[in-house]
Structure formats: C-alpha cells, structure tokens
Amino acid sequence: MAEVSATGPAGRLSRISVTNGFMLASLVALAVVPVIIYAAGNAFWLDIATRLVVLSIAAVSLNLILGFGGMVSFGHAAYLGIGAYCVGIPTYHALFGEFEMIASNNGFFHIALAVAISALFALIVGAICLRTKGVYFIMITMAFGQMVFYLFVSLEQYGADDGLVITSRSELPGIDTGNPLAFYFLCYGSLLAVLYLVHRIVNSRFGMVIQGAKGNEDRMRSLGYSTYIYRLAAFVIAGAICGYAGALLGNFTSFISPEMMDWAASGELMFMVILGGASSVFGPVIGAAIFLLLEQLLSSFTVHWHLPFGIMLILIVLFVKGGVSGLLDRLGR
Amino acid sequence: MAGIMLETQDLQKSFGGVTATDHVSLQVEEGECHAVIGPNGAGKTTLIAQLSGMLPPDDGAILFNGKDITRLTAQRRSHLGLARSFQITSVFMGLSVLDNVALAVQAHSGHSFRFWRPARQDAALRGPALEMLEKVGLQDRANGLASEMSHGERRQLEIAMALATGPQLMLLDEPMAGMGPEESGRMVQTLKGLEGITMLLVEHDMDAVFALADRISVMVYGRLIATGSPAEIRGNEEVRQAYLGEAA
Numbered sequence: 001m002a003e004v005s006a007t008g009p010a011g012r013l014s015r016i017s018v019t020n021g022f023m024l025a026s027l028v029a030l031a032v033v034p035v036i037i038y039a040a041g042n043a044f045w046l047d048i049a050t051r052l053v054v055l056s057i058a059a060v061s062l063n064l065i066l067g068f069g070g071m072v073s074f075g076h077a078a079y080l081g082i083g084a085y086c087v088g089i090p091t092y093h094a095l096f097g098e099f100e101m102i103a104s105n106n107g108f109f110h111i112a113l114a115v116a117i118s119a120l121f122a123l124i125v126g127a128i129c130l131r132t133k134g135v136y137f138i139m140i141t142m143a144f145g146q147m148v149f150y151l152f153v154s155l156e157q158y159g160a161d162d163g164l165v166i167t168s169r170s171e172l173p174g175i176d177t178g179n180p181l182a183f184y185f186l187c188y189g190s191l192l193a194v195l196y197l198v199h200r201i202v203n204s205r206f207g208m209v210i211q212g213a214k215g216n217e218d219r220m221r222s223l224g225y226s227t228y229i230y231r232l233a234a235f236v237i238a239g240a241i242c243g244y245a246g247a248l249l250g251n252f253t254s255f256i257s258p259e260m261m262d263w264a265a266s267g268e269l270m271f272m273v274i275l276g277g278a279s280s281v282f283g284p285v286i287g288a289a290i291f292l293l294l295e296q297l298l299s300s301f302t303v304h305w306h307l308p309f310g311i312m313l314i315l316i317v318l319f320v321k322g323g324v325s326g327l328l329d330r331l332g333r
Numbered sequence: 334m335a336g337i338m339l340e341t342q343d344l345q346k347s348f349g350g351v352t353a354t355d356h357v358s359l360q361v362e363e364g365e366c367h368a369v370i371g372p373n374g375a376g377k378t379t380l381i382a383q384l385s386g387m388l389p390p391d392d393g394a395i396l397f398n399g400k401d402i403t404r405l406t407a408q409r410r411s412h413l414g415l416a417r418s419f420q421i422t423s424v425f426m427g428l429s430v431l432d433n434v435a436l437a438v439q440a441h442s443g444h445s446f447r448f449w450r451p452a453r454q455d456a457a458l459r460g461p462a463l464e465m466l467e468k469v470g471l472q473d474r475a476n477g478l479a480s481e482m483s484h485g486e487r488r489q490l491e492i493a494m495a496l497a498t499g500p501q502l503m504l505l506d507e508p509m510a511g512m513g514p515e516e517s518g519r520m521v522q523t524l525k526g527l528e529g530i531t532m533l534l535v536e537h538d539m540d541a542v543f544a545l546a547d548r549i550s551v552m553v554y555g556r557l558i559a560t561g562s563p564a565e566i567r568g569n570e571e572v573r574q575a576y577l578g579e580a581a
Contacts, residue, residue, distance in 0.1 A: 205439055205447040205455070212436050215425040222385055222419075223498055224411030224440040233446065279427075 019328050023282045026289075030188060038181045046180050052292050053187040054248045057194050059272040059284035061241035066270065067278030068202050069234045070214030074138045075125070075145025076269050079118045079239050081152065081261025083246015086114035088164045088256050095167055107170030107177065111247050118243020119236050121148070126235035130228060142263050152258040163257025170251050177251060187248050191285070194241055199281045201237070210234045275316055277323025286324045336398075338363045338502055338531050339384070344393035346379055353379040354390065355555035361502070366524070366532040368542045371552035372575070377535040378420055380552070381506045384533070385417040386410045397502070411440065416500035418491040420507045420535075426480040430471060433479055433490060434462035437497035465493040469523050485516035492523060502531045509538040517541055551575065 034049045058080055065071040087110045093103035104110070125144045129137055153161045169177040176182045201207050213220045213227040220227045250256050259265070268291065276287025294312065298305035320327050339361040346354035353376040361367045369377050382388035384395060386407035395403045402410055424433050435458040439445060442457060452458060466472045469489040474482065479490060488508055495503050508524070509517040521544050524532065536542050542549065543563050550560040553575045559566060566572055 200451075201448050203451045203453065204449055205445045205452045205458075207448075208432070208436055208439065208452045209445045211428070212425055215427060216423050218387060218407075219419065219423045219425070220436075220440075221407040222387070222411060222417050223437050223494065224408050225445070226406075226408050230445060 018331060019280065019282075019325065022328055026282075026285065027192070030191075034181065034184050034188075038184075043180065046184060048292060048296065050180070050184045050187055050252055052288055053184070053191050054245055054252055055269070055272065055292070056285040056288040057187075057191050057245035057248070058242045059269055059276070059288050060191075060194055060198055060281065061238045061245065062269050063273045063278055063281070063284045064198050064201065064241070065210075065234050065238045066273050067280075067283070068207065068214065069210040069231060071130070071231065071235060072138050072141075072270075073129075073235070073238075074142035074263065074266050074270065075148075076141075076238075076242055077261045077263075077265035078145040078148040079122065079242035079261075080246040080249055080265065080269075081148060081256075081258065082118050082121060083114035083243040083248075084250030084253075084256040084260060085152065085158070085164070085246075086110055086117055086243070087170055087247050087250035088166050089158060091166055091168060091170075092158065092164060105168060105171045107172035110170045111244060114243040114247035115240045118246070119240040122236045122239025123232070126232045126239075130231050130235065142266065145261065145263060145266055149258050149262045152261070159257070161258055163255055163259070166250060166254045166256060169254070170247070183252065187252070190244070190248065194244075195281060195285075197241075202281060206230065206233070271313055273323075275313065275323055277325030277327075279322055280325040283323055283325035290324065336363050337361070337396075338398060339533065340396040341380075341384070342394045342396070344380075344383060344395065345391045346376075346383060346388065347391060352376075352555045354383065357393070357552075357555070357557055359550060359557060359560070361531060361533050362548075363531055364529070365547040366534060366545050368534045368536060368546035368549045369552055370536065370539075370542055370549060374554075375552040376555040377552055378506055379555075381417065381420075381504050381533075381535055385415065385504055411498055414499070414501035415504065416495040416498045416502070417504040418488075418495050418506060418508055420510060422484065422487045422491060424479045424487050424490050424494065426478070428479060429475070430477055430479055430482065430490060431459065431462055431466065431475040434465050434493050434497050435459055437494040438462050438465075441498050462497060465497045468496060468526065469493045470519070485512050485519070488512065488516075488520060489523060492520075496527070496530075500530060502533065503527075505532060505534045505536070507536055508534070509536055509541050512538075521545060 030053065034046055037045045037049065062073065062076045065073055090102045090104045090110060090113065093099045094105050125141065129140045129144070132140055158164045171177065175186055177186065209225055209230045213231055217227050272287035272291050273284045275290055276285065277283030294309055298309050322329065337360050341357055341359045344354050344357040357380065369380065371377055379388065383390045386405060390403065394401055397413060397415060402413065425436065435452065438458050438461045439452065463472060463475060466475055469492050471486060471489055471493060474486060479487065482490065492508065509520055512520065517538055521541050524545055534545060546563055548560065549563055549566040551558050551566060551572045558575060559569050559572050561569065
C-alpha cells in the first residue's frame, strides 16, 4: 500500500523536487547569509533577517488555519502582541517591582506564558468564531483582534499606546540572547522546528480532517466527523505557535506597542500567506521574504511606497494562482 | 420477515409557505432497495437532508433500527450506520482519489486527534480504502486527483466513500444525475453488487430505478401518494398521471 500512495499523479515527482530544492536552498541561505552579514558588521540587514524569520513563524502558523483549514482569521496579529507582552510585562515587573508572581527574566517562563495565554485566547475566540462562516468569520476574528488592541491601549501602566520598552532580553541557558547572531539562530532554529511541526500536522490524520473540512464541511459531517472540534484544535495550535513568535518578536524589537497587533498587522500576515502560496507549508516564508524585501526596496525610493506596494500585491494575488510557491510548482512541471 | 430499518413518522418540513415534506410516513425494510421517485421539486432532496441530519424537520419523527434519531447530528447518524451520497457531487477535489476514500475510512477508525504519523502511509486507512475503490471499479485511478476525474467517476467515488463508512443503510441522492446511459449502467451494476446494504434511492432515471428497486414510493408536492412493488407502481393510475405519464 505504501508504494501506491508514495507515487503521485504524473508530473508530481518533478514538481515536488523543484519546490523542495527551492525550499532547501532558501533554508541554507537563511543559515549562511546572516553569518556573512554579521561578519561584515552590517547590523541593519541582520535585523531584517531576524524580522523575516520571526514573521515567517507567525505566517506559517496562520497558514495552518488559513491555507490548510480554510479559516480566514483576520486577527492573527493579536497573538503576536500577546506573545510580546508576555515578555514585556514580566521583565517590566522584574525591573520595577510589583506583581512578584510574574516578575521574571526567565525565557522559559516568558515562552510558556506566551504560548499558554495565546492558546487560551485562541480557544475562546475560536469557540465563538468557528460557529460562523465566510465573511462573518473574517469580521468577528478581526473584532476580537481589535478588542485585544484596545485592551493594551488602555493599560496605562504598560505604556498604553506609547508602548513599552523591554530593557533586557529573555534569559535562556546556553544562549546569549543579547548577541544579535545568537538571537538570530534561536529564531532560525525555531522556524525550522515550526516548519517541521506544521508539516507533520498537515500530513497527519488530524491534518487530513482540517483539509477535508476546508473543502466541504457538510461532506465531512456526513462522513461522521465532528468538524467543529477539529477546526477549533487547529485554531488553538495556530494561536499558540503565533504567540511563541510574538515572544521572539518582543525580544527582538525590545520595544513593543499595541500597534503590532492592530488589524493592519493582521492584514500583513495574511498578505505574506497569500503572496507565498497558501497551499504549501513553506510558502508563507517566501511570502514574508518578498513582503519585507519589497518594503525595504520601495521605501528607499519614495516615502509614498505603500501605493506601488499595494498595487504589486494586488497584481500578484490576482494573477499568480497559488502564490509564489504555486508559480514554482508550475515551473517544475 | 425482514425488519424495518428506517421509518419516518408524519415527517413535516416547510420553507416559508412551501411545504416540502408533507406528513411523510415511509418505511424502509432491512435489505431492500427502496426508491423514492417524483417530479422535480417534489421534496425528495429535502427528505434525504432530514434523514441524514443536515436539516431539522419541523415535526414528526425518524426512527433508525427502532431508535429515535430525529434530533441527532449528521455525524452521530453516520456512526450509527447511516451513509449518504450527495446530489451535487461532493468529493474533495484537491485530494487524490485514494485520499478521499481514506478520509471516509478514517472517520470510522477512532478519533483523529493524531498529529504526528503521516496519514498517507497508514496501512490501516489505505488498505480498506483501496478495497472500497475496487468495489466500485476505480482502483486504477487511486493516485489521480479527484479534480481530474470524469463526472461519472466522481459519482462512483462518492459511492466508495459512503461504503467506506461501513453503513447499514445508504441514502443515495440521485447517484445517476448527469450521467450518460453507459455510465449509469455501470452505476447500476455497482449498486447491484452491494450485498447486505439497505438502500434508499432517490433517482430520476427510470431505467435505473426499475432495475434496482425492490419497492418504490412516489412523492408529489411533498406527499407520498403511493408505495409498492415496481409492478404495482407501474400499474397505479394516480402515479401515471402525476409522474410516469410525463416521463415516459
């Protein structure tokens, strides 16, 4: 039976190898290029590379529900923000006192907190939103995202909409998180782990169920699946992973503000997913790379870079079916 | 005497002012192929939707093996042994043919909170799935994409998926819809080959109905106007006027 399932339709083999080849090359580049940049003393581009890797994790997590599960969540940046504040608030109290219970610089504590609270928030949001469909789902996930945004805007103690400065990075044993290159490789290793995790999930029994429910939920129910509970589980997993990305992002920027979780930030994550191709695990990484590079390139020409940027995004979404990874697929045929 | 597997008691459903199911009391006996025929808009699909749990009836009851299932969800009914095929082909287009059936097998082999092992290398799913494909004659297409199949093949795939859930009763909503004579002949052979599975068949293709059905019920404007053997239905004057006359 294994060999029956291993061979795909005609042409699939070469397609997969081209896409895999590209993925491998990209991942090797992400491992090598930052070392060269760092050795050359170019802090700016190492920052871009770190941002790319962290946002890629967030985009890959969004793609689990958006691309594979068909759940168009327009509030995914909320988990980035929650994760970041799960670093910011404990380090704030470690410095200024109060709330001894959560005051800590321990990285494991920060990450555990970020993942747990993001998962809990996703559980509540998902439990409600997954009862709706289509455009209602998009609107209600966005509403929940904005709720978190305004919650943090109202927290005067943590800087409200002025944001919060994180004075020291999370402490982890064996890793000097203050060193830009070491921190980069922490993020890069996390991206590899998340890619592998999502790859396993997508191809597991669970993954087959959420992909089936994306295509035809009625059909899944009549086959005997309680689709709601599986979709909810996927929603929670995606939220938890994105919360982890948020903890990295908070550490990286060392300045966090509610702005990182407003609806525009959620929209950017969606763009990365759609740009890169929602039907592959690796696609969102390509999307994030194109997004960040275009942002840098266009903003160096003009301050009104949002306009050409928007037009290019629209063109890609309209004319490149399956995003850039879909394009690669077709090139490989 | 065979027992009654599925029974509706005074089932009612209306949409606004339209009564789609009007006091329908129907009995499907164990082991039989029971066809429901009627002109377009007679409420046949609405009936199937209520039987499968997609649509709640306004009133009345549905009994399956003597158990009241009127308020059960579609997924619970599936686990009791009720399977359905859809009038509008609804296979999972982006997945391979074998994936489609494996997904149906998986629905009935424990929970799916299994996140790690690749489902496509799981012999416990692929084996039975391939067996089902053999039953409908699609084993050669196992690795093709469902989206690359012909219409007739997709309908066969639908049957394989319904079969894979290990049903006692299959609700078949126009399995021959949109098929040419050759394809529908093949479907008749497939359905005839399914022994031990009770079937409730909604179908427009009269040749197929008379080839398959042990008993036929005729539905017009949401009401059942007659139930009987194919010969009795052929001879029934009211049925002739309401339906067969215009179809023949």
